[in-house]
Amino acid sequence: MQFGHFDDEAREYVITTPHTPYPWINYLGSQDFFGLVSNTGGGYCFYRDAKLRRLTRYRYNNVPVDDGGRYFSINDGGDVWSPGYRPYKSELDFYEARHGMGYTRITGARGGLKASVLLFVPVDVNAEIHQVTLTNESDAAKSVNLFSFLEFALWNAEDDQTNYQRNLSIGEVEVEDGAIYHVTEYRERRDHYAVYGVNAPIAGFDTDRDAFLGFGNGFDEAAVPHAGQATGSMASGWYPIASHQLDVDLAPGESTSFTFTLGYLENPRDAKWEAPGVVRKDGAKELLARFATEEQTAAEFARLNDHWSTLLGSYTVESGHEKLDRMVNIWNQYQCMVTYNMSRSASYFETGMGRGMGFRDSSQDLLGFVHLVPERARERIIDIASTQFEDGSAYHQYQPLTKRGNHTLGSGFNDDPLWLILGVSAYIKETGDFGILDEMVPFDNDESKAATLMEHLKRSFDHPLLKAGPHGLPLIGRADWNDCLNLNCFSTEPGESFQTTGNKTGGVAESVFIAGMFCAIGPDYAALARRRGDDAEADRAEKAIADMRDAVVEHGWDGAWFKRAYDYYGNPVGSDANAEGKIWIEPQGFCIMGGIGVEDGKAVQALDSVRERLNTPHGIVLLNPAFTEYKVELGEVSTYPPGYKENAGIFCHNNPWIIIAETVVGRAELAWEYWKQIAPAYREEQSEVHRLEPYVYAQMIAGKDAVRHGEAKNSWLTGTASWNFVTVSQYLLGVRADYDGLVVDPCIGAEVSEYTVRRQIRGATYVIHVTNTGGKGASLTVDGTPIDGTLVPYAAPGAVVEVTATV
Numbered sequence: 088m089q090f091g092h093f094d095d096e097a098r099e100y101v102i103t104t105p106h107t108p109y110p111w112i113n114y115l116g117s118q119d120f121f122g123l124v125s126n127t128g129g130g131y132c133f134y135r136d137a138k139l140r141r142l143t144r145y146r147y148n149n150v151p152v153d154d155g156g157r158y159f160s161i162n163d164g165g166d167v168w169s170p171g172y173r174p175y176k177s178e179l180d181f182y183e184a185r186h187g188m189g190y191t192r193i194t195g196a197r198g199g200l201k202a203s204v205l206l207f208v209p210v211d212v213n214a215e216i217h218q219v220t221l222t223n224e225s226d227a228a229k230s231v232n233l234f235s236f237l238e239f240a241l242w243n244a245e246d247d248q249t250n251y252q253r254n255l256s257i258g259e260v261e262v263e264d265g266a267i268y269h270v271t272e273y274r275e276r277r278d279h280y281a282v283y284g285v286n287a288p289i290a291g292f293d294t295d296r297d298a299f300l301g302f303g304n305g306f307d308e309a310a311v312p313h314a315g316q317a318t319g320s321m322a323s324g325w326y327p328i329a330s331h332q333l334d335v336d337l338a339p340g341e342s343t344s345f346t347f348t349l350g351y352l353e354n355p356r357d358a359k360w361e362a363p364g365v366v367r368k369d370g371a372k373e374l375l376a377r378f379a380t381e382e383q384t385a386a387e388f389a390r391l392n393d394h395w396s397t398l399l400g401s402y403t404v405e406s407g408h409e410k411l412d413r414m415v416n417i418w419n420q421y422q423c424m425v426t427y428n429m430s431r432s433a434s435y436f437e438t439g440m441g442r443g444m445g446f447r448d449s450s451q452d453l454l455g456f457v458h459l460v461p462e463r464a465r466e467r468i469i470d471i472a473s474t475q476f477e478d479g480s481a482y483h484q485y486q487p488l489t490k491r492g493n494h495t496l497g498s499g500f501n502d503d504p505l506w507l508i509l510g511v512s513a514y515i516k517e518t519g520d521f522g523i524l525d526e527m528v529p530f531d532n533d534e535s536k537a538a539t540l541m542e543h544l545k546r547s548f549d550h551p552l553l554k555a556g557p558h559g560l561p562l563i564g565r566a567d568w569n570d571c572l573n574l575n576c577f578s579t580e581p582g583e584s585f586q587t588t589g590n591k592t593g594g595v596a597e598s599v600f601i602a603g604m605f606c607a608i609g610p611d612y613a614a615l616a617r618r619r620g621d622d623a624e625a626d627r628a629e630k631a632i633a634d635m636r637d638a639v640v641e642h643g644w645d646g647a648w649f650k651r652a653y654d655y656y657g658n659p660v661g662s663d664a665n666a667e668g669k670i671w672i673e674p675q676g677f678c679i680m681g682g683i684g685v686e687d688g689k690a691v692q693a694l695d696s697v698r699e700r701l702n703t704p705h706g707i708v709l710l711n712p713a714f715t716e717y718k719v720e721l722g723e724v725s726t727y728p729p730g731y732k733e734n735a736g737i738f739c740h741n742n743p744w745i746i747i748a749e750t751v752v753g754r755a756e757l758a759w760e761y762w763k764q765i766a767p768a769y770r771e772e773q774s775e776v777h778r779l780e781p782y783v784y785a786q787m788i789a790g791k792d793a794v795r796h797g798e799a800k801n802s803w804l805t806g807t808a809s810w811n812f813v814t815v816s817q818y819l820l821g822v823r824a825d826y827d828g829l830v831v832d833p834c835i836g837a838e839v840s841e842y843t844v845r846r847q848i849r850g851a852t853y854v855i856h857v858t859n860t861g862g863k864g865a866s867l868t869v870d871g872t873p874i875d876g877t878l879v880p881y882a883a884p885g886a887v888v889e890v891t892a893t894v
């Protein structure tokens with residue numbers, strides 16, 4: 088069952104009913120000002136930091152779900168409705184929500200009136216635009232009242248939800264020329280304010296929530312829209328809102344549109360007042376003037392669309408398989424941008440008040456983002472590396488506003504350091520910017536402790552070697568990629584953190600997964616050292632990697648798959664000897680990506696075990712059998728009910744590792760099948776089972792042991808986005824940047840018999856025509872001349888290089 092369809096031409100997903108199984112959302116903004124908007128107009132927005140600069144209020148865990156947002160209400164002769172269906176839930180004659188690249192257009196029609204709301208954040212503007220178009224589709228003249236509505240958050244989202252004894256007394260607004268200014272706390276330490284204005288004369292306004300809704304009413308019973316008359320209320324404490332009233336006369340067939348602008352402005356501290364007690368508003372006035380006419384707004388909207396066309400132009404495919412094309416050309420790349428911007432902060436599953444930027448998460452997000460805006464990737468790399476400690480370990484998280492490490496969580500997640508090498512090498516392959524390795528980057532944000540980025544990578548590489556356990560495998564620390572495999576915690580108190588509590592010292596818990604990472608990612612460190620002329624260091628690194636491979640074969644192989652770990656007592660985890668959790672997905676992927684067992688058949692055997700024990704029609708589960716009871720020596724993984732999250736859920740983040748591993752051993756059909764199992768566009772037809780947005784990946788789909796097998800959770804902000812883009816673009820379609828050229832090495836099911844990839848990189852364009860029969864090992868021609876191997880050397884900027892590949 089579907090609740091809409093893709094419109095690839097427009098790069099949109101079109102939702103055709105407000106009754107989706109869950110709010111299906113989109114993101115606005117890609118630089119500093121961001122908004123989340125659902126298909127019924129719910130959501131909120133913020134400037135830079137979802138916790139500290141929240142502009143509008145949103146209630147998680149609310150009943151009904153997703154109530155509150157930017158609402159436009161229409162009173163048409165006493166009939167009150169909203170084009171997004173909510174909050175009034177008046178039945179609509181027509182409804183459609185189109186989520187596009189950085190914008191959403193919600194259209195509703197009722198009683199001969201059509202209302203359409205276009206929401207977007209213009210490029211490099213700190214504002215959300217809400218353009219409302221009303222069309223009289225009836226035969227009679229209409230006079231309607233239009234009301235805007237949004238509710239301000241008192242800036243700090245967490246405080247806003249908890250500190251009522253103060254907050255209910257501090258709300259302040261100003262109204263000038265029909266624009267509503269939110270100025271709470273501006274009188275004291277804040278130098279920023281918000282404005283909500285409209286490019287037309289208003290017939291009234293409200294700024295006090297109780298006046299607008301009527302005390303005790305829900306959004307759906309809002310008093311002012313029902314009365315058809317604003318009250319001119321001025322908020323004083325309690326709940327400041329912004330609502331405008333516009334009275335609109337429309338002849339039959341007539342259409343008119345209004346642009347509402349919600350902006351965030353800052354003033355210099357020493358010039359923040361216009362007159363005593365009056366906020367200086369020139370910034371807001373300039374902003375509103377930029378959106379004074381329909382033409383201006385249309386031009387800004389066109390600029391946003393051009394921006395996205397440019398961004399998405401660096402990797403495109405034409406295969407004739409529309410689902411494949413739309414994932415690669417549009418939605419997967421779009422999700423990579425959103426994930427890069429938001430990290431794991433604000434979604435309909437993350438409140439924007441919790442987590443900072445993850446060292447490991449952000450390093451992996453780079454993989455799917457680096458080709459979109461390489462300069463921003465460079466900045467991010469420096470930020471991340473600056474939170475590394477001198478011994479190579481790292482703060483697990485840092486705060487985006489301050490860029491400082493988070494002390495509560497600290498370090499000790501022993502996979503963290505290696506992800507930095509992966510992110511940096513992806514950036515260098517994309518750009519050729521080896522100079523970044525010479526940048527001086529602080530340790531622990533302390534400039535006095537700065538060293539070159541290359542030195543940071545060396546410490547990352549050495550970290551697992553210095554922290555090795557009795558089998559020569561890296562110690563796991565608090566957890567590795569799997570946050571919930573906590574082998575040193577032994578928590579027995581409800582509510583304790585599984586990662587940071589009780590951390591037993593002197594343990595010998597080792598991670599086969601980190602060993603696999605070391606073998607998969609380490610070669611990039613060796614390659615960088617060699618390119619810098621440091622052969623001795625490169626040799627040392629290669630020797631260490633070879634030794635690690637031996638250690639995995641000796642101590643990490645279980646007979647038919649790779650073990651997962653050794654626990655605190657030195658007992659195996661992820662072994663046939665265990666009653667539950669016999670086999671885990673992570674080491675199967677990364678050990679094979681690290682080349683272990685590829686020659687001697689172990690890799691194929693491990694992948695066969697994955698297929699037999701972990702695969703389902705909805706994707707590959709994380710482990711099997713699921714844990715049925717809490718195991719204190721394993722930690723959080725065993726706390727989830729079977730089939731959910733890390734306890735045998737389908738973690739979409741590491742399915743790609745298996746897919747890449749299948750391409751390593753050349754099994755194109757399996758790789759292709761596994762990719763299609765979780766790719767959202769392919770799951771669209773079973774949206775009633777999947778339940779979340781069919782245009783983006785979710786972190787998790789419930790596994791085969793779960794009551795709701797196939798149901799997705801935690802959409803949008805997940806490392807799944809970048810890993811799936813890497814997988815489909817670089818390994819299935821097989822076009823990946825390397826240091827000296829593009830590798831063209833397809834490995835995709837025979838169903839995709841012919842395709843063309845256009846790749847723009849380092850100023851040149853590569854047009855790669857592939858003829859495919861499945862399998863692996865392409866024969867290439869470059870500009871008509873056959874070449875040996877799979878590397879197409881980088882051409883001069885401006886060049887257009889024609890490549891053919893036959894598999």
Ligand code: GLC
Pocket residue numbers: 431445447448567568569570571733740786805806
């Ligand atoms: C979440 C975390 C990520 C972790 C994964 C597995 O997605 O953000 O850091 O690797 O869960 O536990």
Ligand code: GLC
Pocket residue numbers: 570571586723732733
């Ligand atoms: C990750 C996991 C989640 C866990 C959290 C850590 O996000 O996905 O299951 O609860 O880390 O505490």
